[in-house]
Amino acid sequence: MILDKLTANATPYQVVGLPTLYGRGGVWETALPMPLTSTLWHSLVALPHPGRGYASFAEPGEVPVYLENDDGSDDAPDPIMLETARWLIANDSAVERAIVETILNDLPSLRKIQNQVTIDPDEQLPESWDEPLLRPMIRLLHLTLPPIQGRLPYFGAELACTWEREHGYGIMFHGTEIVRTGGGDVPNLSWIANRHAEGRE
Numbered sequence: 255m256i257l258d259k260l261t262a263n264a265t266p267y268q269v270v271g272l273p274t275l276y277g278r279g280g281v282w283e284t285a286l287p288m289p290l291t292s293t294l295w296h297s298l299v300a301l302p303h304p305g306r307g308y309a310s311f312a313e314p315g316e317v318p319v320y321l322e323n324d325d326g327s328d329d330a331p332d333p334i335m336l337e338t339a340r341w342l343i344a345n346d347s348a349v350e351r352a353i354v355e356t357i358l359n360d361l362p363s364l365r366k367i368q369n370q371v372t373i374d375p376d377e378q379l380p381e382s383w384d385e386p387l388l389r390p391m392i393r394l395l396h397l398t399l400p401p402i403q404g405r406l407p408y409f410g411a412e413l414a415c416t417w418e419r420e421h422g423y424g425i426m427f428h429g430t431e432i433v434r435t436g437g438g439d440v441p442n443l444s445w446i447a448n449r450h451a452e453g454r455e
Contacts (some may be wrong), residue, residue: 255285259311265333267330270337280328285316286343286397290350292317294394294413317342318396324444326372332401339399341407345430351376351429354385357392357423360435377417391416392423400444404428404451410441426450 255273258285260302264276275282292344296314312318319342321335365379380387398410406429422438426446433450434440 255316256311256313257363269331269336272336272343275331277328277331280323280326282321282331283311283340284319284321286314286319286339287315288317288343288346288349289315290346291342291353291394291397293445294350294353294392297389317394320396322397322401322444325403334380334401334403334407335399338407338409342397342399342409348430349409352427352432353394353413353425354388356425356432356435357413358383358385363435368417377419379417395422395438398441400447402447402451403443404447406431406449408433408447410447412438412441414438 260276261278264278264283267275267277267282269275273284273286275284277283292312292315295312295317310318319339321331321339323332329401341361361379361383362393368377383391393414395412398412398435400408400410402408408428410424410426412425418425418437423435423442424438424442425435426433426440426443428447428450434446
């Protein structure tokens with residue numbers, strides 16, 4: 255973890271079995287050791303980092319992660335989020351596969367959306383794609399861990415992408431099950447995971 259890239263004046267929080275978390279105002283950030291998933295972040299073929307204030311503190315082999323308490327409390331992260339962080343580390347391979355395969359399978363829906371609007375030619379999606387074609391078109395920005403209790407953990411993945419440079423692409427997962435895909439806001443909206451946990455999504 256590159257400490258001078260973290261939020262200024264963040265307070266370190268030690269947790270057994272996890273890297274140090276750094277928190278401020280009910281939000282904690284850390285970099286989880288996830289070598290396979292990190293190839294969507296650190297890779298010679300990945301889309302360049304968009305900047306715009308996105309996390310840049312993860313080193314090769316790590317993935318930037320945000321944990322935010324829904325109730326605004328800032329004394330400690332919700333234990334559910336800590337359990338999710340441990341699950342992510344233990345299931346790195348499955349997480350990497352879930353992200354890649356979700357995007358690959360979403361092409362028909364993405365093309366349908368593009369066909370309904372006028373887009374920049376540089377953002378035009380291909381007629382078909384495979385993983386070697388996809389990887390230069392995306393970059394994982396971070397994972398989010400909503401404090402939602404479920405049979406499997408909930409987490410979101412926000413990515414930069416060539417077909418929607420302004421809003422990006424996002425996925426909310428329940429384990430490796432897809433809850434919802436959409437713009438880059440999807441993984442940052444804990445109510446999506448909450449509705450799913452309550453059987454309303």
